[in-house]
Structure formats: structure tokens, C-alpha cells
Amino acid sequence: MNWYPLKLTAHIRHYVFGERLIPEHLGKRDLPEGIIAETWEISDYRDTTGTVTNGSLKGKTLHELTLAHPDELVGKDWRGPHFPLLEKFIDASHMLPVHLHADDETAARIHGEPNGKTEAWHILWAAPGATILAGLKGEFSRSQLFDAFVAQDYDSVMCRYPIQAGDTIYVPGGIIHSFGPDALVFEVQQTSDLGQMVMPTDLYGRKHSEEEWHANINAALDELRTHYNSHPNSGLRLSEGKNQRVVCCAGPYFALERWTLTEPHVEPSHPHRCITLSNVGEAVQLEFEGGTERLEKGESCILPAAIAPTHIIPTTSEASLIACYVPNLQQGIIEPLRAAGYSDQQIQALGEVSLL
Template sequence: MGGWYPIKLEPHLRTYAFGGRMFCERLGREGLPEEDLAESWEISDYRDTTGRVVNGAHAGRTLHELIEEFPDELVGEGWRGPHFPLLLKFLDASGMLPVHLHADDETARRKYGEPNGKTEAWHILWSEPGASVLAGVREGFSREELADALWRGDYDAVMLRHGVRPGDTVYVPGGVLHSFGPGMLVYEVQQTSDLGQFASPYDLYGNPLDEKTRRRNIEEVLDELRTDVRPRPNPGLTVREGGNTRTFCCAGPHFALERWELAEEWTEPAHPQRFVALTVVGEGAVRIEYEGGTELLGRATSCILPAALGAAHLVPEGRTVVLASYVPDLERDVAGPLREAGCPEGQISALGEVVF
């Protein structure tokens, strides 16, 4: 099929206990339910949450239908997979998220029969002074000591806490115990999965768990726990391109995330080997000009630039910020450009899982 265009999807909303009203108050979203909201899945192909197209010739079809019919054109030449590889969401952490972890790829396949686990990254859009994240466990604790601390809810005794500020990104591989909040608005990029094991005394909806369930959950957490990874917030590596700045926020084998601060037109070249997903997080809108048409991407909205789209020209209406996510060739898309810009290999590796 010819005539590809930027694909917009209807978001999927979730109402967990840690949510609030920041999607309206800080992102300017309109037409949302009156209840507190915790997550807005902007780009999703996870089971029954697969997004439905809201624009253009494919309006009404689901993202899953499109990737099954047009894998090369939408995701990238030669790509085959059970689902669109990335899930992108906003999270309102007005409250603290439960302490939990997600299975890594090996655990997901062996234990759950799932095609992949869930490595994720959090890009901090807004945070209260003193806001922090918990990510990873400290060295030197036995399984029994970890279980005791988790049962008591004494997370700081065994986990690492780091302060964060807007612009930071935390890359969290599968198997890493973590939480964040309160007082944070986050953009998350992750593998397409919703596997999770929880150590907290309550579920996602704030309901208390009985003793048997809690102890079983903690044992499951410890069975899947990675103790060798200790994520830290990273401000990213920034390259100036004319009047614009391009910050590499994080990168690994499953995804890369960039932050583009646009004051003038930005040309994203053709990428027949991969898609690019865009989300506007700045105040202004962005006009996307491509062969065959124009699409306006407003504040706090997202789209997929299909692999077959060709070059796209992003024209900001005023100064704005766009987050760009994709599945990278790490040398071609991340390490090479940063090395050419003079960034040391140690700093490039610290973006996540970039191995030289």
C-alpha cells in the first residue's frame, strides 16, 4: 500500500490509586473523565488495549491489524513480531507507585510463555522539589533479608533512592525492583508487555492484600529479581543541530528515546528499516509535512511515523518539545552519532544498555 501518513491512535486510560489530575492540569488534555487518572497509553498494541486509529485512510482499524497486514511498511523492512514492539504512556504519579518489578525476556518466556518481558525507561516531565525514584537493590543482602525488608515495607533499607528533576531519564531493565512518586509526571517507553510482580501491601487500586497473598507475591518478586543492575537518573547527552537541540535520553536493544527541543524546522530523514513514534510534550504544536500531506500534532498527543513514510519535516508552532522513540540499531542510530559529536564511550554506555 502506498500513501502512508502519521498514524494517530486513541489513548487507553487506566485509573490506578496513585493517579491524579495532572493529564489535565499539566498536559492540558481536554475531554478526559472526571475521575483521577494514572496512565494514558498513547501507543499500545498489548492484547485488548491495542490502539484504534483515529485519522486518515486507516481510521477505525487497530494498530494490531495494521502490523499484521503491513509489518514492513509500518514497523520496518524485514520486521516480524507478535505485536508492535513499543508501548508508550504518560503516568501521573501524584501518589507513590507500588514497589514492583517486571519480568525480563528470559523469565517472560520461561515462566509465562510470553514473547518478551518489560524493560522500560521513565522520562521525567515534571516533579515536585525533592521527588525521587527507587530503583534496584543494594549489594550484600541475602534473600531472607530482602524478604524481611519488603514484608516490613522498609524499602529504603535495601533499595537505592535517587532524586530526580525534569529532563532526567531512568532506564530500568526487566527484573529490577522499582517505584517512583509521589509528585511526578512521567513519560514511559517500554517493551510491549504488562507482566508484573508486586511487593507492596496493596494492589494497584489501593486494596489491601491478605498475608498469604503478600508473602506469595514477595517470593515471586525474589524469584524474578535481578541484583546486578542499579539504575540511576541520567540527564542524557545533547547535540545541537542548528537552532534545535537533540538529547539522547536513553538507549538499549529494545528502544531508544530522544528529546527534541525545536525552535525551527526539523527534518527527520527516511528510515525504511524502522518507525519513529512522536509525542509532543512542549506547549506548542508541531506540523508534520510529508510526501502526500500534512498532519498537525498537538500538545500531549502522539503518532507513529511509519517506516515507509519517507522523510518528514517537523515545523514547530513556536518553541516546543517532542519525544521520539524507536527500536534502534545501536551503532548506527545512537553510538555512531554521539561518538561523532565527541561524547566519550563511558557516557554513551551510561544511557542504558549500549555495549561497545
């Protein structure tokens, strides 16, 4: 099979925290009217798995292809129950719920799921004064946290950080967090939708009973972790000719890079991993063995592991892309960043990067 860039249908969620930033600010096309809180650009989570919209595999689901062609699609010798990355655009016009996601151990032990949900947010746009909440300020007893969440006094126990476009925040499973209002975010995560919220309403603004609300807080406290300090990071820059890539975050589950291209870029073949591209700038042309594809603003695609080298060509003076992949941390992250002169401390600040 001649593999090519795979475009997928996007799954839409209409949560109460969204408005119209994704079509109106990002420029993503063909979305319905009303609130668009999230578009799941790359997804193989249960009934949200994307369907291929282009080429010879049109009509196949990402789940079908992942199970039938794991070596060619995801990477040589890779096996798993689903495609390993889930990626979204998120409209945080209003504040998201304060919540956390299970880590791998908790997902298996409590929920019977194959993995938890570590995630990262890349800030595409933020109004002046926009902030995030991530992690705890210090050590608190369970009762102190419970009382703070019932009082909705999140700042008394959680860290708040200012954000700006270009920041990335790496958030392991178990770390309590929120972001918004007034932000547009790209999120990459493990393929999971596990979550525990501590707020008195659900994702659609419906009020919980007091009993249900308090039970949710206790469930979140059962899964809470405090091992990692999530904070905004501007990333580490690497130049390739006139083009620039910023390694924004990295860990065992994913790496996220922001590419700024002012001249054509050749993405080589990566037999051991695929790569996803999400276009947050003007259209680019993708030229590959056997054809071409145009990736418009707000569109995403997968470059399969078995694809031949792909030429990515800006159609204007500058292109802006987000690239995500499951990294070999030593070869793909640590070695090139050390070679560029970055310290081990700077590299470790990208996320969960073990230097052993």
C-alpha cells in the same frame, strides 16, 4: 499506500496512585473526570491495542496494521507478534507500588510470554524533593529482602535518587523499582504488562490477604535481577542547526530522545525503523507527502517506516517532543555520539549499549 503519521486512541488506567496531572499539567485533552493514572499513548498490548483515529486507515487497529504491514509500519524485515513499543504518560501524584517486571528469559520460562518488560522513565515534571527507588543498595539474602518488604522498609535495601525534569532512568527487566510521589513521567517499554509487586495493596488500593501478599513478595524475589544500576541520567546533547536533540537512553529494545525545535525539522525516511512522537510542548504541524497533520500538546503519533520525509514545524517559538524508536545501536547511537565527542563511558551510561 501513501503512509502518513498515525494517531491512535489512548487507553486509560485509573490506578490509585494518579490524580489529574496528565490533563491539568501536561494539557492532554478530552479525558474523563476522576483519576487518570496512565494514558497508554502507543499500545499494541492485547485488548489495549490502539485504533487509528485519522486518515485513510481510520478504524484499523495498531495490531491489524502491525501484522498486515510489518515492513512498511515497523521496519523493513521486521517480524513480531505485536508492535514493539508501548508508551505511556504516568501521573505519579502518589507513590507507585514497589515492583519489578520479568526479563525476556523469565517471561518465556515462567509466563509463556514472547518478551519481558524493560522500560525507561523520562521525567516531565517533578516537585522539589521528588525521588525514585531503583535497584538494591548491595547484596542481601532472600530472607533479608523478604523481611524488608514485609516491614515496608524499602529504603533499607533499595537505592533512592532525587529526580528533576529532564532526567531519564533506564530500568531493565528484573530490576525492582518505584517512583513518586509528585512526578509526571513519560514511559517507553517493551510491549508487555507482566509485573510482580511487593506491597500489601493492589494497584487500586485494595488490601491483599497476608497469604497473597507474601506469595507476591516471593514471586517478585523469584524474578529479581541485580545486574544493572538504574539511576537518573540527563542524557547526551546533539545540536542540529538551531534545534537540539538529547539522547536520553538507549538499549536493544528502544531509544528515547527529547527534541527541542525552534525551527522546522525534516525527519528523513527510515526504511528499517518507525519512530513515535509524543508532544509535550506546544502544537506542531506535520507536513508529509500527501497532506498535513497537527500534533497537539499531549498527543502522540507513529511515523511509519515507509513514510516519506516529514517536516515538523513549530507553531510557536519552541516545540518540545519525545521521539522513540528501536535503534541500530552501532549506527544510530554509538557512531553519532562518538562523532560528537562523547566517551564510550558516557554512551554506555545511557542504558544497555554494548560497544563490542
